[in-house]
Amino acid sequence: MQTPSYRCALIVGAGRGLSASLAHLFAAHGMRVSLAARDIEKLRALRDAGMQTFACDAAREDDVARLFRDVEAAGGAPDVVVYNASARTRGPFVEIVPADVQRAFTVTAFGAFCVAQQAARRMLPKRHGAILFTGASASIKGYAQSAPFAMAKFALRGLAQSLARELGPQGIHVAHFVIDGGIREPGREPPSPAPDALLDPDAIARTYLHVLQQQRSAWTWEVEMRPWVEKF
Amino acid sequence: MQTPSYRCALIVGAGRGLSASLAHLFAAHGMRVSLAARDIEKLRALRDAGMQTFACDAAREDDVARLFRDVEAAGGAPDVVVYNASARTRGPFVEIVPADVQRAFTVTAFGAFCVAQQAARRMLPKRHGAILFTGASASIKGYAQSAPFAMAKFALRGLAQSLARELGPQGIHVAHFVIDGGIREPGREPPSPAPDALLDPDAIARTYLHVLQQQRSAWTWEVEMRPWVEKF
Amino acid sequence: MQTPSYRCALIVGAGRGLSASLAHLFAAHGMRVSLAARDIEKLRALRDAGMQTFACDAAREDDVARLFRDVEAAGGAPDVVVYNASARTRGPFVEIVPADVQRAFTVTAFGAFCVAQQAARRMLPKRHGAILFTGASASIKGYAQSAPFAMAKFALRGLAQSLARELGPQGIHVAHFVIDGGIREPGREPPSPAPDALLDPDAIARTYLHVLQQQRSAWTWEVEMRPWVEKF
Amino acid sequence: MQTPSYRCALIVGAGRGLSASLAHLFAAHGMRVSLAARDIEKLRALRDAGMQTFACDAAREDDVARLFRDVEAAGGAPDVVVYNASARTRGPFVEIVPADVQRAFTVTAFGAFCVAQQAARRMLPKRHGAILFTGASASIKGYAQSAPFAMAKFALRGLAQSLARELGPQGIHVAHFVIDGGIREPGREPPSPAPDALLDPDAIARTYLHVLQQQRSAWTWEVEMRPWVEKF
DSSP: OOOOOOOEEEEESOSSHHHHHHHHHHHHTTOEEEEEESSGGGGHHHHHTTOEEEEOOTTSHHHHHHHHHHHHHHHOOOSEEEEOOOOOOOSOGGGOOHHHHHHHHIIIIIHHHHHHHHHHHHHGGGTOEEEEEEEEGGGTOOOTTOHHHHHHHHHHHHHHHHHHHHHGGGTEEEEEEEEOSOBOOTTSOOOSSOTTSSBOHHHHHHHHHHHHHOOGGGBOSEEEEBOTTOOO | OOOOOOOEEEEESOSSHHHHHHHHHHHHTTOEEEEEESSGGGGHHHHHTTOEEEEOOTTSHHHHHHHHHHHHHHHOOOSEEEEOOOOOOOSOGGGOOHHHHHHHHIIIIIHHHHHHHHHHHHHGGGTOEEEEEEEEGGGTOOOTTOHHHHHHHHHHHHHHHHHHHHHGGGTEEEEEEEEOSOBOOTTSOOOSSOTTSSBOHHHHHHHHHHHHHOOGGGBOSEEEEBOTTOOO | OOOOOOOEEEEESOSSHHHHHHHHHHHHTTOEEEEEESOGGGGHHHHHTTOEEEEOOTTSHHHHHHHHHHHHHHHOOOSEEEEOOOOOOOSOGGGOOHHHHHHHHIIIIIHHHHHHHHHHHHHGGGTOEEEEEEEEGGGTOOOTTOHHHHHHHHHHHHHHHHHHHHHGGGTEEEEEEEEOSOBOOTTSOOOSSOTTSSBOHHHHHHHHHHHHHOOGGGBOSEEEEBOTTOOO | OOOOOOOEEEEESOSSHHHHHHHHHHHHTTOEEEEEESSGGGGHHHHHTTOEEEEOOTTSHHHHHHHHHHHHHHHOOOSEEEEOOOOOOOSOGGGOOHHHHHHHHIIIIIHHHHHHHHHHHHHGGGTOEEEEEEEEGGGTOOOTTOHHHHHHHHHHHHHHHHHHHHHGGGTEEEEEEEEOSOBOOTTSOOOSSOTTSSBOHHHHHHHHHHHHHOOGGGBOSEEEEBOTTOOO
16 A cells, blocks of 8 residues: 655645745655745745745635635645644733634634635545644643634634544545644744754654655544643 | 632523523522523523523624623623523535634634623622533534534633633633533423433533532533433 | 432542542431441541441452442442542652552552442442542643553543443443542641632532432533642 | 654564564664564564564563663663553453453553663663554543453553653653554455555554654654544
C-alpha cells in the first residue's frame, strides 16, 4: 500500500510564520502551493518566491467560492487545504464587546467551514484529498479572560472532528493540530536562554507534512505539539 | 458552611420540556422564576402557572440587555440564569447552507454569551450567583453530518469552561450539563417497552437543582447525564 | 417514574473524612451502613455511632469475598457499594521503588475490582444497585513525580468506565467521582482566610447521595468536584 | 535547530507485527536495534536479520535491570526505548478471574514502568532520549466486558502522561500512541474488499519514527492512529 501523493496545496490565513513554513516545505516536496489572505501584502515574500497568492476574506462565502474557482483556473483544484486563520480578543468577561465574539467565531471557525466545504466538494468526487485545521491551546482548554477565543477554537475543533467522522470513510483525510504554546516569529531572535521554548514553525510544518504522508490504514485525526519545556 | 441560597431564576430558551421542568422545580423550592423565549406563545402554560415570561431574541444583544432590565424591574436581578436555547441543522457536509452554521452558532452560543454577560455584570458585585448552560452529546463529540451543531455546542462548552475558570474564584458558580440522549417530550406517551430510554426532563432538572445546592468547597463544573440504556 | 430506593450501603476504605461523611449521610437517609477497612481501629467512632464495621484488606480476594458474606449475614447484601481506598507514592521517577507501583495499583484499583465484582454478583440478579468509585485529580491528569498514583487512579477510572458501559444497561448505576483538590480533615481547623479552599467531606457526600437519587433515565457516570478557588 | 539523532533502539514486547516493523524501519534509518521478549523464539526472524535479541520478562524488575545491562554491554545504552507488551482478558465482568486483572496490569503497565525507569536512569544524565509507549482504543475508552484491559491500558497512559510532564523538561521525549483499530498481521492476506481496514504495522512505525524526528520545540506527547474506515 502506498502513501498518498498530493500535488496542489492551498493555505488559507497566511501571514503568520506557520503558513510560510508550510508553503516552503510543501513546495520543496513538489507541491504547487497557493496562499490566500485578507491582506495580500503580507504574502509578498511568498509571491516573490514563486507561489500564487490570492486576496480572500475567508469569512465571506462568496469570496471563498471565488478563491477556489481562481485557484482551480490557475492550475487545478487543491488536494490539500490548510486553514490557519484566527482572531482573538482577551480581557475580563464583562468587558468583552459582543461583536468581538462574532468576529472571533467568523474568522476562526466560520471561515474554516466555508473553505472546508469548497474543498470537500472538489475532493469527494475523487475520494482523495486532505483538509488540515490549525488549533491552539484554547481548542481544548477554555482559559479565563479568553471566552471569545475559546468559543471560536472549540467550534473549529467540533468542525474538524465532525468532518473527520464524515469525510474520512469517503477517502478525505481530516486532521486537527493543537499548537500548545507560542510560535516563534521568523526574523526575530529566538528567546534566550531557551531558544526552543517557542515552537519553531518549520518544526510544526514537518509534522503537518508527515500527517499528509500517512497511509490511510493509519490516519491521525488530531496531533498536539508543544515545546519540551511547556507546562501542560 | 452553608449551602447557597438562590432567590430568583431566569431561564432563557424556554419551550422545551426541560425549561418547564426547571421552572416548576425552582418555583417549588421557593425561587421566583422568569422565562424568556423568542416565541412567547410557547410560554403560555407557564405564565398561566404564575411565572413571568418575556419575549426575547437571545441572539440580539439589545434584546438581552432589555430582558435583564425588565426582569430586574419586575422583581430583582436573577441570581440563577439557565441558558437552554439551541438551533441545529443536519445533512451531508457539502449540502449545509452556510447561513445555517451562523444561525446554529448565534442561537446556541452567541446568545449564551450575551445572556451570561448580562448575568455576570449583576452577579459579580455581589460575588453571588450561578450560570448554567445546557449542552448535548454534540458538545463533546462531533458527529458526521452534523458540523453546524458540533461547532455551536463545542463553542458553548468553550464559553462555559472559560467562565468557570474566570468567574468561579469570584464566587459565581458556572456549570455545563451534557445531556447525552433524547429528552422525553411532556404530554407524549413514553416509549415502550423502555419508558426510561429517553431522559425525563424532571429528572434532569433535579440534577440542575442539586448543582445549585452545592456548597462552594465542592463545586461541579460539568455533569453528563444519559439514560441507563444509552450507548456511550 | 420513581427515584431509586437503596437500603444498605457498604463503604470500603474507611478512615478518611469522606467515608465518615458518607456513612453519616447515608444513615440519616435511612440506609443501613457497613464500613470496611484494613485498620478497624480507625472505624471506632463510626462503630460507636451504631454502624457495622469489618476488618478487610480489599486487595485480598479472599478477604473481600468473606467481607461480602459477613455483611450479607449481618443484614443483607449491600445495594450501594462505595470504594474509597487508595495508596500513593511521590518522588522523582527514577527513585520510585517498583513495589510502590504494585502497592498503589493493588490498593487503589485491584481492590476496587475485587469489591465491585462481589457487589455486581449480588446486584445483577436483582438488576438493582449502585457502585461508586472515588477518584482524584490524578484520575484524569498524570502529574510529574507521581507516576504510581497516576497509574493507579487512571486504572480505577478505566474500571469504572468499563463497568458503567457493561452494568448500566443491566440496571446497576456505576459512577466515578473526580475529587479535584484537597479534602478538609474533620477536626482540623479549616484553613484561613479561605475556609472553603479545601473540599468539605460533607459537601462531597451530598453529591454522592444525589447521584444515588438520580432516576435511571438521567444517570451521571462521572462528576468532578473542586473548590471554587481551585485552578484547573 | 536540529532534529534529534538517535543511535540505539530497544523494543520491548516483541513478537507482534508492530515490533518487527519498528525494528526494520529504525535499522533502515541507521539505528542499532535490540529486541526483548519473554518468548525469544518469536524473535528468530529478527535475529536472523542481524538484530540483537534478549529474553526478558518485563514484569520482573530484576530481568529488566539485567536486560539493560546486557544491551549496554553489547553496544551501549539505548537512547530510544519502545514498550509494546500487553496482555488482556475479555468476558462478562462477574466471570473475570482476579488473577487476570493482575496479569493484564503487570504485563501492560508495570512492565512499562520497570523498562521506562531503567531507560530514564540512563537517559537523564545525558538529557537525551525517547521513551515510546504503545496504547490501544482501550487506553481512552473503557469498553464493556473488558475491565482488565481498560484498567491496564488506562494505567499505561497515566504513566506516559506523568513521565511526559516530568521527563520532557529534562530533555527526554515521552510519547504515547493510541492504536485505535486492529493491526494487520504480517503474512496474512489483507482483508478484502478493504485492504486498509486494518492498520498496517509499517504505516504505524513511520509515525513512531516521525515523532522521534520531531525537534524539541514542537514535541507531540500523544498520537491517535486509526484506519480511515474506523468508527470513532
